[in-house]
Amino acid sequence: MRMDVVAAIDIGGTNTKIGIVDRNGKIIARDVVPTTDYPDAKDLVTAVEKKITGILDSQLSSLNPQLKGIGIGAPNGNYFKGTIEFAPNLKWKGIVPLADYFSEALKVTAVLTNDANAAALGEMYFGGARRMKDFIFVTLGTGLGSGFVANGKIIYGHDGFAGELGHVIVMQHGRQCGCGRKGCLEQYCSATGIVKTYFEILRSSEPEAFNLLDSSKVDAKYIYEKAMAGDESAFYAFNYTGEMLGLALANSVAYTSPEAIFLFGGLAQAGEMLFNPTILSFEKNLLNIYRDKIKLLPSSLPENDAPILGAASLIWNELHNSRH
Ligand SMILES: [Zn+2]
DSSP states (O other): OOEEEEEEEEEOSSEEEEEEEOTTSOEEEEEEEEGGGOSSHHHHHHHHHHHHHHIIIIITGGGOEEEEEEEEEETTEETTTTEEESOTTSSOOSEEOHHHHHHHHHSSOEEEEEHHHHHHHHHHHHSTTTTOSSEEEEEESSSEEEEEEETTEEOOTTTSOOOOGGGSBOSTTOSBOTTSOBOBGGGTSSHHHHHHHHHHHHHHHOHHHHHHOOGGGOOHHHHHHHHHTTOHHHHHHHHHHHHHHHHHHHHHHHHHOOSEEEEESGGGGGTHHHHHHHHHHHHHHSOGGGTTOOEEEEOOSOTTTHHHHHHHHHHHHHHHHHTO
16 A cells, blocks of 8 residues: 655745645645745755655655655745745745755655645635636735636746736825835735724824824734724724725636635634625626626635645646646
8 A cells, every 4th residue: 555645845934834745635744944044945955855755754654655746835936937036035035946956856746836826726626616617716914815716727827927916006106015016905905904004094083092002013813803892993994905805806807707716814814804895895896797696705724734735736736637
């Protein structure tokens, strides 16, 4: 007996997580190395390689595991080239051919994509999008990431960078974005965006409360708890966020006509507080041919494991496609 497994790697600004995943999406072993300890990407690859071989040769040796490939989810990951390109939250500058490094180190196929695309595939293989061929996956974390699946495939576009909903401009001359432009969606609809909205609302509606506020304590969770306790400014911050998100999602529907849109990440965990205003605005702004038929759903991937499951599904997806 032997067991096919993939190594899934989630490159984060602070930590790089490693998971050994079976075909059913079960994470059978995991480990972690601190990304920040490796200013040279090659050294990180060596450290991860040692961890993976260690796990396969000792911890899992009784299963006789066969490593089928390495799936990597990374910020600014380019699927076509297997590179990480100019990632703002990583120490590695320029273009890093990470997939090549991994495939040389472990002598198997390595596939890399950006973290949101990986998570979208994870939703398709192991989450709520099973049996769906057309859907949009949106992560609402520090920023806003997205993956578009059409006809059963992630849309990568001409150069591998398709699906950047977070940087669609929703407000002319709006908030300054990290990308250098102004008014991008992620400046409004993300964990950091809602904090900005809350401050704006509070500053104009309750200036005294705003002046007394310890702004370092305010994050999306704080605003959520306030809103749940009946605080109007916090409630309106969610309303405004949902309004902007619903509008942007309604527009994005016109490109791919999805069956569903999945929301993932910290902000999506606010549940109805976010979903109610989002759905209201979404339906209001949809072109009539799409109305009342596109599901807006919370992701069913477990928050902590989504990046690993997503990275793993990159390889299962590759193997699946190569059979056809
Ligand atoms: Zn931007």
